[in-house]
Amino acid sequence: MTENASLSLPKPLSYHLQDLYSxxxxxxxxxxxxxxxxxxxxxxxxxxxTHSFTFNDDSKSxxxxxxxxxxxxxxxxxxxxxxTTVIPISSFMLFRFAKPGLYPHEYxxxxxxxxxxxxxxxxxxxxxxxxxxxxxxNTVSSLSDLDNVSPRYDVAEITKLAIGITWVTIVWAVLFNxxxxxxxTNGEIGLYHWARPRxxxxxxxxxxxxxPSTFDxxxxxxxxxxxxxxxxxxxxxxxxxxxx
Numbered sequence: 522m523t524e525n526a527s528l529s530l531p532k533p534l535s536y537h538l539q540d541l542y543s544x545x546x547x548x549x550x551x552x553x554x555x556x557x558x559x560x561x562x563x564x565x566x567x568x569x570x571t572h573s574f575t576f577n578d579d580s581k582s583x584x585x586x587x588x589x590x591x592x593x594x595x596x597x598x599x600x601x602x603x604x605t606t607v608i609p610i611s612s613f614m615l616f617r618f619a620k621p622g623l624y625p626h627e628y629x630x631x632x633x634x635x636x637x638x639x640x641x642x643x644x645x646x647x648x649x650x651x652x653x654x655x656x657x658x659n660t661v662s663s664l665s666d667l668d669n670v671s672p673r674y675d676v677a678e679i680t681k682l683a684i685g686i687t688w689v690t691i692v693w694a695v696l697f698n699x700x701x702x703x704x705x706t707n708g709e710i711g712l713y714h715w716a717r718p719r720x721x722x723x724x725x726x727x728x729x730x731x732x733p734s735t736f737d738x739x740x741x742x743x744x745x746x747x748x749x750x751x752x753x754x755x756x757x758x759x760x761x762x763x764x765x
Contacts, residue, residue: 540618548611555603556596563595563602571676573655590677597684597733604691605646609639627706634698642694646687654683681733689728689743693751696724700755713760721748 612635619631658679699720703713728744736743 544614544618551607552603555606556599559599559602563599574658594680601687605643612639630705638698649686650683678735681735685733685736689747692724692728693747697751697755701758704758704760
């Protein structure tokens with residue numbers, strides 16, 4: 522009896538914060554490792570990806586006007602692909618961390634959200650790179666044909682466009698999942714109302730400051746629209762606990 526009672530005693534907050542810090546540290550380390558691994562194959566993958574652009578069957582339409590820019594593009598691509606790879610692993614670690622403190626309905630909700638996030642986000646990013654961006658570029662090129670003019674398309678700018686859309690998608694997914702989780706597990710302490718503005722400000726600042734130069738002139742509009750849409754969509758999830 523004494524042993525069972527001692528095992529059921531609540532652990533201090535510092536213990537849980539240490540566990541959460543370990544998850545964050547492990548996630549950062551995994552992103553760094555996978556970034557290096559992705560960088561080894563990034564040049565080949567990006568080269569193969571450019572073959573999906575037809576541009577009216579003109580194989581000479583693509584050009585590189587800033588060769589040194591490929592170094593930045595290569596590592597941006599590697600980091601984004603690394604984050605996509607690590608998200609399922611981090612989701613599992615986060616679920617294992619939160620599981621002991623969840624009610625049954627919260628457990629089912631968190632499991633469903635993290636499972637969907639782990640499978641849908643990589644699939645969505647694959648669609649962005651191998652269908653959406655090539656189709657968009659091919660469509661735009663067909664609408665801008667000029668007689669007696671041989672067009673050349675900057676492959677670096679097209680790649681940065683894909684990187685920017687991927688980054689927006691990742692930030693949107695992280696913010697949406699965070700808002701829905703804290704809404705559903707709000708509790709009596711009103712966690713949602715405390716965390717919501719902070720999460721929105723952090724994600725909005727990330728998008729405005731880190732979107733590629735391809736989005737200059739529209740970065741504030743795009744960032745604000747994405748954050749607003751994410752916040753509105755998350756409100757379809759019922760607010761748990763004390764909603765006051």
